Amino acid sequence: MPADLPLEVLRPAVALVPWVLAAAASLAADRRRRAGAALAALWNAVALLAVNAAAARADWWAFGTPADRVTGSTWAGVPLDVVLGWAVLWGAVPVLLGAVVRPALTAAVLVAGDLLAMAALEPLVVLGPAWLWGEAAAVALALIPGLVLGELTARGRAVRVRSWLQTVLFTTILAWCLPTAALAFAGRGWGEALTAWPRPVLSLWIQAGLLLAIVAQRAVAEFAEYGGTPFPWDPPPRLVRTGPYAYLANPMQACATAILLVEAAALAEWRLAAAAVVAAVFAAVLAARHEDDELTGRFGPAWDAYRRAVRPWRPRLRPADGNAPAELWVSATCSVCAPVGTWFAARAPARLTIRAAEEHPAGLRRVRYTRPDGTGTASGLAAIGRGLEHLHMGWAMAGWILRAPVLGPLLQVAADALGGGPRELRGR
Numbered sequence: 001m002p003a004d005l006p007l008e009v010l011r012p013a014v015a016l017v018p019w020v021l022a023a024a025a026s027l028a029a030d031r032r033r034r035a036g037a038a039l040a041a042l043w044n045a046v047a048l049l050a051v052n053a054a055a056a057r058a059d060w061w062a063f064g065t066p067a068d069r070v071t072g073s074t075w076a077g078v079p080l081d082v083v084l085g086w087a088v089l090w091g092a093v094p095v096l097l098g099a100v101v102r103p104a105l106t107a108a109v110l111v112a113g114d115l116l117a118m119a120a121l122e123p124l125v126v127l128g129p130a131w132l133w134g135e136a137a138a139v140a141l142a143l144i145p146g147l148v149l150g151e152l153t154a155r156g157r158a159v160r161v162r163s164w165l166q167t168v169l170f171t172t173i174l175a176w177c178l179p180t181a182a183l184a185f186a187g188r189g190w191g192e193a194l195t196a197w198p199r200p201v202l203s204l205w206i207q208a209g210l211l212l213a214i215v216a217q218r219a220v221a222e223f224a225e226y227g228g229t230p231f232p233w234d235p236p237p238r239l240v241r242t243g244p245y246a247y248l249a250n251p252m253q254a255c256a257t258a259i260l261l262v263e264a265a266a267l268a269e270w271r272l273a274a275a276a277v278v279a280a281v282f283a284a285v286l287a288a289r290h291e292d293d294e295l296t297g298r299f300g301p302a303w304d305a306y307r308r309a310v311r312p313w314r315p316r317l318r319p320a321d322g323n324a325p326a327e328l329w330v331s332a333t334c335s336v337c338a339p340v341g342t343w344f345a346a347r348a349p350a351r352l353t354i355r356a357a358e359e360h361p362a363g364l365r366r367v368r369y370t371r372p373d374g375t376g377t378a379s380g381l382a383a384i385g386r387g388l389e390h391l392h393m394g395w396a397m398a399g400w401i402l403r404a405p406v407l408g409p410l411l412q413v414a415a416d417a418l419g420g421g422p423r424e425l426r427g428r
Contacts, residue, residue, distance in 0.1 A: 010124045015081040018089035025096035033099060033154040035233035040150025041091035043169050046177060047142035048087055051134065052078040060134030061118070061127045082124070090143045095150035103151050111139055153234050163224040166231060167217060174256055175209075179263050182271040196268035205266035209259050211397075214407075216255035218400045219244040225375045239299045241306055242376060244400070246319035247393055250312040253283040280313075288312065318392050322350025326376065328387045329368040331425050332356040337367060340384065349390035358425050365422035378403070380420075381412045 022041075026034055055061050056078065063079055073080045094106035115135065118125060149165040152158050183193055194202065220230055222243035228236025230252055244251035257280045264272035295303045309320040330341035334357075341354045357364040369376065369383035378386045381402045388399030402408055415421075 010121065011079065011082060014121065014124060015079075015085040018085045018093060022088050022092040022096060025093060029096045029099065031233060032156060033096060035231060036098075036150035036152070036154035037092040037095040038233075039091075039153055039166070039169070039231060040095045040146040041088050043146035043149055043165070044087035044091035044142045045084055046169065046172055047146065048083050048090075048138060049078060049080075049177070051138045051141060052083055054137070055131075055134040058130070058134070059128040060131045061125050063125060064123060087142075091146045091150060094147055095154055098151055098154060103147055107143060107147055110143065114138075153229075153231070156234075159224050159227055159229065162234070163220055163229045166229050167220050170230070170256075171213070174259055175263075178260070178275060179267060179269070179272060182269050182275070183267065185271060186269060188269075193267040193269065197266065202266060205262055209262045209266070211401075212255045212259050212262065214400055214404045215244055215397070216252050216259075217405060218403065219251040219255070221403075239295070239302055239306065241310075241320065242324045243389060244396075245310070246316075246321070246323045246389065247310070247396060248312070248315040249307060249310045250283065250288075253279070253287070254313055257283070284313065315393055319350060319389060319396070323352070323390050324371050324373070324376070325351045325353075326369060326371045326386070326390070327353045327355050328383065329355045329357040329360050329364055329370070331364075331367075332358060333425060334423060336419055340367065344387055347391055349387065352387055352390040363425075365424065381415055382408060 022037070026037070029037070052063075056063075063082070090110055094101075094103055094110065097106055118127060118131065118135065145165060149162055149169070152162040152165075179193075180190070183189065196202075197205065222240055222245060223229055223236050225242075226236035226238045226240050228234060248254060257276045260272050260276035260279065264270065264276065292303075292307070306320070310316060328341070328344060330344070331337040332341065337357070341356075344352070345354050357368065360368065366379045367383045369378045369386040371377070376386060385399035385402035385408075388395040388402075402411060
């Protein structure tokens with residue numbers, strides 16, 4: 001049944017009570033759990049904005065009655081303060097309580113409470129006949145993945161899963177949230193903005209953005225190889241100097257700034273260019289100072305030596321220290337594989353030893369890339385991509401494309417179909 005509270009009282013209560021609960025729960029939480037709570041809340045904020053915008057279009061629910069629509073800080077008819085409160089309740093609160101209450105139990109209580117509360121929030125929320133579909137979408141897209149991300153971060157487990165979830169989260173912010181906000185301020189929609197250029201030119205902008213995204217994703221994956229993620233409070237325990245980090249100290253920040261500039265050009269939106277400038281200044285001044293202090297304390301002379309060799313915004317042409325020492329195992333007897341080893345050897349890759357796959361104790365059937373510390377192991381085209389990182393920036397870019405998500409496996413399937421598949425080696 002509808003609440004007996006006026007809208008001007010109900011809305012602040014719904015928006016602020018979750019923040020009070022989260023503040024109280026954070027008092028007993030450690031640093032990792034607070035980091036997980038922040039990520040879970042951010043995931044829910046982004047996902048709930050999308051779900052609520054879809055709800056308004058699908059008539060699942062609306063904010064305010066037709067005679068008294070919610071005004072103020074809104075986007076696409078969605079009150080931002082209410083959604084942020086909802087995100088904190090579904091994201092931060094269950095993760096902060098996760099040390100004493102099972103997250104699954106908390107999630108079940110939140111879903112049950114939401115089912116009861118949604119019907120009682122009128123006139124703030126007015127339900128449509130199919131509102132349960134919207135509730136299911138919110139649970140599937142916001143609550144569950146946000147809770148998984150937050151809890152894994154709090155416990156320091158499944159680094160690849162939380163790394164991928166962070167990739168999805170920050171890609172969505174960069175590719176959807178910020179451009180949508182900029183276009184909303186300009187009073188334009190995506191349909192109008194995408195007609196700013198002829199299609200061939202727009203295609204080139206999209207390809208440039210995808211190339212930058214591949215480099216950024218490879219940097220994220222490199223962090224995961226060393227047991228951490230890009231989130232400042234969930235870093236790898238070891239200093240990362242390989243992959244894109246052998247060429248640039250801040251590949252993720254640099255790529256994010258460049259992607260904003262590409263979006264600004266593609267959508268003809270100066271606000272995105274301004275956001276890129278702000279992001280670059282923040283990263284180069286405030287974030288860099290904090291990063292230097294923290295990493296100097298953690299890694300000492302090793303960090304100082306790395307920063308002298310690798311710049312944060314200007315990439316090197318060749319990898320610092322030749323990348324990490326590694327071995328590329330290539331067959332010397334296979335007519336298809338042997339030329340690969342010859343090609344690499346002719347270019348004298350730095351700190352990369354070309355070894356005959358026939359000598360590998362495991363009995364290889366594909367090209368294999370290995371390092372002494374166990375990180376970065378790859379097979380097939382991905383191994384060749386790893387090897388290209390030991391040459392120079394141009395070949396390294398080609399190698400990152402060979403290892404790109406979705407594209408890399410497709411290229412491997414194509415190579416296998418053309419005769420580059422696994423095979424038994426003679427002479428073992």
